[in-house]
Amino acid sequence: xxxxxxxxxxxxxxxxxxxxxxxxxxxxxxxxxxxxxxxxxxxxxxxxxxxxxxxxxxxxxxxxxxxxxxxxxxxxxxxxxxxxxxxxxxxxxxxxxxxxxxxxxxxxxxxxxxxxxxxxxxxxxxxxxxxxxxxxxxxxxxxxxxxxxxxxxxxxxxxxxxxxxxxxxxxxxxxxxxxxxxxxxxxxxxxxxxxxxxxxxxxxxxxxxxxxxxxxxxxxxxxxxxxxxxxxxxxxxxxxxxxxxxxxxxxxxxxxxxxxxxxxxxxxxxxxxxxxxxxxxxxxxxxxxxxxx
Amino acid sequence: xxxxxxxxxxxxxxxxxxxxxxxxxxxxxxxxxxxxxxxxxxxxxxxxxxxxxxxxxxxxxxxxxxxxxxxxxxxxxxxxxxxxxxxxxxxxxxxxxxxxxxxxxxxxxxxxxxxxxxxxxxxxxxxxxxxxxxxxxxxxxxxxxxxxxxxxxxxxxxxxxxxxxxxxxxxxxxxxxxxxxxxxxxxxxxxxxxxxxxxxxxxxxxxxxxxxxxxxxxxxxxxxxxxxxxxxxxxxxxxxxxxxxxxxxxxxxxxxxxxxxxxxxxxxxxxxxxxxxxxxxxxxxxxxxxxxxxxxxxxxxxxxxxxxxxxxxxxxxxxxxxxxxxxx
Amino acid sequence: xxxxxxxxxxxxxxxxxxxxxxxxxxxxxxxxxxxxxxxxxxxxxxxxxxxxxxxxxxxxxxxxxxxxxxxxxxxxxxxxxxxxxxxxxxxxxxxxxxxxxxxxxxxxxxxxxxxxxxxxxxxxxxxxxxxxxxxxxxxxxxxxxxxxxxxxxxxxxxxxxxxxxxxxxxxxxxxxxxxxxxxxxxxxxxxxxxxxxxxxxxxxxxxxxxxxxxxxxxxxxxxxxxxxxxxxxxxxxxxxxxxxxxxxxxxxxxxxxxxxxxxxxxxxxxxxxxxx
Numbered sequence: 096x097x098x099x100x101x102x103x104x105x106x107x108x109x110x111x112x113x114x115x116x117x118x119x120x121x122x123x124x125x126x127x128x129x130x131x132x133x134x135x136x137x138x139x140x141x142x143x144x145x146x147x148x149x150x151x152x153x154x155x156x157x158x159x160x161x162x163x164x165x166x167x168x169x170x171x172x173x174x175x176x177x178x179x180x181x182x183x184x185x186x187x188x189x190x191x192x193x194x195x196x197x198x199x200x201x202x203x204x205x206x207x208x209x210x211x212x213x214x215x216x217x218x219x220x221x222x223x224x225x226x227x228x229x230x231x232x233x234x235x236x237x238x239x240x241x242x243x244x245x246x247x248x249x250x251x252x253x254x255x256x257x258x259x260x261x262x263x264x265x266x267x268x269x270x271x272x273x274x275x276x277x278x279x280x281x282x283x284x285x286x287x288x289x290x291x292x293x294x295x296x297x298x299x300x301x302x303x304x305x306x307x308x309x310x311x312x313x314x315x316x317x318x319x320x321x322x323x324x325x326x327x328x329x330x331x332x333x334x335x336x337x338x339x340x341x342x343x344x345x346x347x348x349x350x351x352x353x354x355x356x357x358x359x360x361x362x363x364x365x366x367x368x369x370x371x372x373x374x375x376x377x378x379x380x381x382x383x384x385x386x387x388x
Numbered sequence: 389x390x391x392x393x394x395x396x397x398x399x400x401x402x403x404x405x406x407x408x409x410x411x412x413x414x415x416x417x418x419x420x421x422x423x424x425x426x427x428x429x430x431x432x433x434x435x436x437x438x439x440x441x442x443x444x445x446x447x448x449x450x451x452x453x454x455x456x457x458x459x460x461x462x463x464x465x466x467x468x469x470x471x472x473x474x475x476x477x478x479x480x481x482x483x484x485x486x487x488x489x490x491x492x493x494x495x496x497x498x499x500x501x502x503x504x505x506x507x508x509x510x511x512x513x514x515x516x517x518x519x520x521x522x523x524x525x526x527x528x529x530x531x532x533x534x535x536x537x538x539x540x541x542x543x544x545x546x547x548x549x550x551x552x553x554x555x556x557x558x559x560x561x562x563x564x565x566x567x568x569x570x571x572x573x574x575x576x577x578x579x580x581x582x583x584x585x586x587x588x589x590x591x592x593x594x595x596x597x598x599x600x601x602x603x604x605x606x607x608x609x610x611x612x613x614x615x616x617x618x619x620x621x622x623x624x625x626x627x628x629x630x631x632x633x634x635x636x637x638x639x640x641x642x643x644x645x646x647x648x649x650x651x652x653x654x655x656x657x658x659x660x661x662x663x664x665x666x667x668x669x670x671x672x673x674x675x676x677x678x679x680x681x682x683x684x685x686x687x688x689x690x691x692x693x694x695x696x697x698x699x700x701x702x703x704x705x706x707x708x709x710x711x712x713x714x715x716x
Numbered sequence: 717x718x719x720x721x722x723x724x725x726x727x728x729x730x731x732x733x734x735x736x737x738x739x740x741x742x743x744x745x746x747x748x749x750x751x752x753x754x755x756x757x758x759x760x761x762x763x764x765x766x767x768x769x770x771x772x773x774x775x776x777x778x779x780x781x782x783x784x785x786x787x788x789x790x791x792x793x794x795x796x797x798x799x800x801x802x803x804x805x806x807x808x809x810x811x812x813x814x815x816x817x818x819x820x821x822x823x824x825x826x827x828x829x830x831x832x833x834x835x836x837x838x839x840x841x842x843x844x845x846x847x848x849x850x851x852x853x854x855x856x857x858x859x860x861x862x863x864x865x866x867x868x869x870x871x872x873x874x875x876x877x878x879x880x881x882x883x884x885x886x887x888x889x890x891x892x893x894x895x896x897x898x899x900x901x902x903x904x905x906x907x908x909x910x911x912x913x914x915x916x917x918x919x920x921x922x923x924x925x926x927x928x929x930x931x932x933x934x935x936x937x938x939x940x941x942x943x944x945x946x947x948x949x950x951x952x953x954x955x956x957x958x959x960x961x962x963x964x965x966x967x968x969x970x971x972x973x974x975x976x977x978x979x980x981x982x983x984x985x986x987x988x989x990x991x992x
Contacts, residue, residue, distance in 0.1 A: 132497050187691065193497055194442045198641055198690045201634045205683030213677060326508050326630070329501040337497065366512030370505055374490050377502065381493035564858075573855040575862040579835060579846050586833040589795065591821035591850030591908055600855070 099238040104355055110244050110313075112351020113251035117306040118324055119331040119343045120258065121299030127338025128274040128295050131188050134200040137325025138207040139300050142176075143169065143307020144316045145211060148220045162225035169308050170301055177300030181293045189292075208318065217318050224312040243312055250309050254302070258340065271295060276338070330373050336383025345384060397562075397649060404555055408548060416551050418659070423554045424615045426655035429639040430561050431608035433651040436640060438569060439601045440581030442500050444633050445487060445507030449606040451628035453480040453613030455514055458528045458623050466530040469544065473532075476617075477610040483510060484606020488599045504630055511628040525624025528617060544618050554615050558652070561608055565648055568604075577601055638686050644698030653697055661685060746772045748942040749825070749912045754793055754803035756786075756966075763789045765966040766803065771912055771942035776934065778945045778953045781963035787946045788830065790963070791914050794944070795827040796820040807912070821850065826910030828901045830917040830946075836890030840881055840900055843889050844872035847907040872907050879903035879933060895926030902933065913943045919952055931956055954978070962986075 122136045146169045154165045184203070188196045223229070224243040231239035262268035270291055274281045282288045307320075314320065331350060335342025350369055357368035376384070404423070408416050428450055435441045456479040461467045487506045494502050514520030534542035544550050568574045579587045580594050587594055617623050626632075635658065643654025664670070665678035665685075693699060749771040756764040764786045771777050779787050792798040794805060796817035804813045812820055821827070835843050842863075848871035849862065863869070876885045879899045884892065889900055898918055905913055918934075919927050927949070934956055937943065947953050953960065954974050961971040962983050970980045977983055 126497065132500065193500060194436065194637070194641065194645075195690050195694060197442065197444065197500060198634075198637055199687050201638075202683040202686030202690070205679040205686070209677045209680035209683065213680075322630070326504060330505050333494070333498055333501050333505065363517055366516050367509055370509035370512070373502070373505055377490050377493055381498075383498070568858045570861050570863070571858045572849055572853060572860065572862045572865065573858060575846055576849065576853070576855065582835045582837065583833050585797075586829075586835070586904075587850075588817050589797075589821060589827045589829070589833070590847045590904065591818050592853070593816070593818040597855070 099234050108352040108355040110248045112348035113248050114306050114310055115331055116344050116347035117251050118303045119328040119347055120340055121302035122328050123332045123343050125299045129292050132196050135203040137321035138204055139303035140307040140324050141321030143304035144311040145215055147308040147311035148222050148316045166308055173301040173304035174297045177297030181296040219317040221315050222311040247309050330369055334376050336385040339385040342383055342385035416547055420551050420554050422656055422659040423558045424612050426652045427558055427561055428609055428612040428636050429651040429655045431605045432636050433640050435605045437645045439577045443503045444500050445503035446609050446636050447628050447632035448507035448510035449480040449484050449609035450613040452483050452510055453610035454617035454623040454627050457614050457617040458526050463529050467532045469532045469534040473614055476614040477607045480610025481603050481607040484603045488602030492598050511625055515625040528621040531618050642696055644696030647698050650696055650698040748773055750806045752804045755801050756789055757801045763966050767968050771944050773942045775958040776938055776943045776945055776956050777959045778957035779961050785963040786966035787963055791916050795914050824911040826905035826908055827914040828905050832897045832901055834889045834897055834900050839886050840889050841872055841885040844875045844903050844907040845869055847904040848872045850908050875903045875907035895922050913941050916946045919949050
């Protein structure tokens, strides 16, 4: 492998890992704070991707906007969706046994998949990146690297920084972090727990939707994408430690590199490598790399 | 088991034994498939209902045994049931040993996620490596037979023979688990489910017990996989999909967790629900979106009927008994 | 896995101490459990600091201290739930510091918990039968009926009777009152035939009558066992303990007869004085 190819794979790993982190952070937050395991989290990613595909023409014709307008609209819709879903469905899952949460959110996946099928169909779609991001930058003498992929990494990094800022520097973030380590304590301190939960849930949904929207031009939009990303996110959370954002970032990057380089170096074993990694880490640290916080 | 429980079970077995007389070939095929799912559900009931280990990877054990059946069968002559059946169960049990040994290092939610991940690992093994046949799956050329010398006792290629073989297997698994659950091992598993800490403080090393439960459960799931591969003569990676794992979990919660009859009842209820939602006679063109109805049913039934159909039965008999006692 | 322990019906005579007067020289064979300079660290916090303790057959050794003094952590280390960061634990002379909790339980250390850990859906008898099964595990005998076990069932009936729960033995444990549950917790300990009993606040949440019953039971059990008792009820402690260890901030402040501890000025300053 020459230097340019190596560099490309590194950038790909980074991009994939950061995207995974975006989705996984929502999952780990929701579980860490509300104690709800949400199998349908991957569906939000899928919804994001389909929104990028379906909203773009609508936004272009009625609002005259481009890519960022679509993103913004998508995010607004995501927050609304998260808010309503939490109120109408997820609030009934708090305190239930894990098995019940697993099955109810599994049923939700089926509902989401079929609704998508009814509304938008089952076809695979490509989503073009915005023109000004569609170019490529030169890497070395022969290779180039798509600008859009760098954009994805930039977006994910910015969101990660924003998350870090909110969680460590704001009152809201403090409450969230407290909730992740000790739910009952936060409640007894008089924090409006219902509102906190709703905000966290909506944020989790928004993160997954944003990831889907931003990833759409690169990954295309297809029916099984939500389930695929969900299981990898589970691996991220298991490796990183439930409730830990830091752990999710480290684990997501680890998986990003493993899967990207694995596909290049061992094409037949690529799908399995991530799970082998998980098995090895489980042997060493059954509770994940980090604790919540 | 009390008489009030044995009688319905015996009646149900009798009904299943007599079913082929009344049903056509579609009916026989449907019930054969459902009985196989019942075996799978029973395997999961041992893990979830008895030991309290919510495993989301049962499909891997089911599917790997199915693949073993096809890969181990010679292409030119039917294999002997006598070695193929234990061999495919052993393959499932071996993967269960691997999966369990690592997954049991985790607890709670981690355990659920890890079992799902290990099942996905098996999925990728059959999907991507030469051990499987890729997305298209592989076909079983000749179905196994039970023969001694040159006399064929049982040809599993015959639908009726297969039906009774599956019924026999289901009955045997049911009886085996019923005995296991009341044995010292089974009681220890129940204790682990209710309060593992107390079991450890009393002197039970709980990890070996849980691992043994995992392997036994895997072997039974493997039996289901063997039967499924023999029935359809075809396996593909979707057998290891987490949709199957999810469906089996739905079956046992639908029927009623903590009861063996619940697992069997749940398998039949689930199969009937699927047929209902897929029915074009009822839903016309919308029938292709049958997963929507199924998903909604799952949500509603888990939310409103946490003890499953057996729970309803118990509720009704309690009301009846109270009314009867009240009037005496 | 092993033959039923001989200790299921302890009949040994009481130990060398006739009353709460410490003898300067006690035969070593009477020391059943010995903790030597046991330490436990959690990150930067030292929860248990160099604690040494001896449990002798026929005595009740109470461990008292304010909340957070490290008492429960100490019990957890003795029972094997937590690893010691330093120091050692010996059972009848054998070093068991690296042994797991189930191993120690099978070797004769019984433990009860502050928060009741019974099996609510099982009957009282089944609770004890399952506990007794720990000493007579036969996991391979899948065809046998556990409820008919000729070793576990008598041991369970005996434990239930000793704890005074004989009339309730067929009731689901979840229907018992709080005091009865605490009794069942002790019964479950006894069903395994232990020689050492580690009891974490057995009197917690009990009314006067239930406390009397429990103290009478503990007095009865004294004869064949070495009992460690973590308690906050000072009256009960001074009535029943032969030896008291006072812990403050993870370390031992004093370890002596009840009278000596009561008279100890440091202890009075740090702990006794009416409040906890």
